[in-house]
Amino acid sequence: MRAQYILVDGLPIPFEEGQTIMQAAMVAEVFIPHLCHHPEFKPQGSCKLCTVKANGRYVSACTMPAKDGMEVENNSPDLNDKRRTMLQMLFVEGNHFCPSCEQSGNCRLQALAYELEMLTPHFNQFYPDRPLDASHPEVLLDFNRCILCELCVRASRDVDGKNVFALSGRGIGKHLIVNAESGRLADTAFSLADKAAHVCPVGVILEKRRGFAIPIGRRRYDLEPIGMQVEGQARRRSGEL
Amino acid sequence: MSSSSEMSALAPNRKLRFATTSLAGCFGCHMSLLDIDERLFDLLERVEFDRSPLTDIKHCGPCDIGLIEGGICNAENIHVLREFRSNCKVLIAIGACAINGGLPAQRNHLDLGQCLQEVYLTGPGIVGGQVPNDLELPLPLDKVHPLHEIVRIDYFIPGCPPSGDAIWKFLTDLLDGRTPRLGHPLLHFD
Secondary structure: OOOEEEEEOOEEEEEOOOOEHHHHHHHOOOOOOOOOOOOOOOOOOOOOOOEEEEOOEEEEOOOOEOOOOOEEEOOOHHHHHHHHHHHHHHHHHOOOOHHHOOOOOOOHHHHHHHHOOOOOOOOOOOOOOOOOEOOOOOEEEOHHHOOOOOHHHHHHHHHOOOOOEEEEOOHHHOEEEEOOOOOOHHHOOOOOOOHHHHOOOOOOEEEOOOOOOOOOOOOHHHHOOHHHHOHHHHHHHOOOO | OOHHHHHHHHOOOOOEEEEEEEOEOOOHHHHHHHOOOOHHHHHHHHEEEOOOOOOOOOOOOOEEEEEEEOEEEEHHHHHHHHHHHHHEEEEEEEOHHHHHOOHHHHHOOOOHHHHHHHHHHHOOOOOOOOOOOOOOOOOEEEEEEOHHHOOOOOEEEOOOOOOHHHHHHHHHHHHOOOOOOOOOOOOOOO
């Protein structure tokens, strides 16, 4: 049987039956912006940053199964404009004050804002009031930066088997909670060794006493833009591939 | 009239007028502007400073470009911002505070009255304090706001502060008639 392909911005990408557009793109080292997707977890398609146009329809690349001959529009001004608007909404909804954030330079939300050249949050700031949880001896929780990607929820439930995190509330009232009677992280079985301690794409789950071990300016996305860290993508952009 | 003088009448070869100010900011962005170092001489070939901490002119006249650092935390900030908007053809918000409120906006989830009480009356080591109440002091706003929530802003230069190189790239793009663009590594929020 001949190999099956999708066309991402005209580039033929092979895929295996059952793979999503995102999975095929990751194997082929084609960069599709995303926040809530992680290759080790079940896709949920909530952040919508990976929205692409497949055969003319807007779909989430992380949940849409690839189909032979599917034409996928990914890196286009139209899609990047929409993605930038979604980033702006995420920025104003929380308190994303990068200069005071330990994750600055390692943050995927910030890195995507750089990648998509977001210069302003554009909308009115919400300035929500979300107290910190510093109860745990090893980890600080700063809910101000939560983007509701549920990576910690999925990691704690599916990998660690501890169910430490969950989302509560509806609509604009939706927020991250800690599964304990007191609501405090110290009163759960959470530990720094958990998968959930290392999947946050922003600066909510922070290891204590490590914040500035690597100085600002020398961090992951300070060194190289997020899109260029996908090797094949970088080589295609530079004309090598 | 010759065609060349017609051209110069349409696009007069004059220096652009350039105003800057710091509202609820720390002057860090102005320090970064000074970090363009000897390129300041190149800039001064092309622009003339109007109101700015560098000239100490108190009110801005008609300008081509206005550069504003800092967010809006009191009534005077709003007056100054509106003065800039009504006088500047192009208004640029520079730095985290102008763009999203920045550090001063970290008080936004606190009650302003309680802030003043704690800082001037009940905080550690304060004896016989009083909340400043001079008529000349601008009234603080209950929340700090970024500039674009008050007036239309044409361009944004993020960073806390943006580097001298980022400011130079942005201003030269603008002065040369290109769409200003900050790529890696000039675009950063921290």
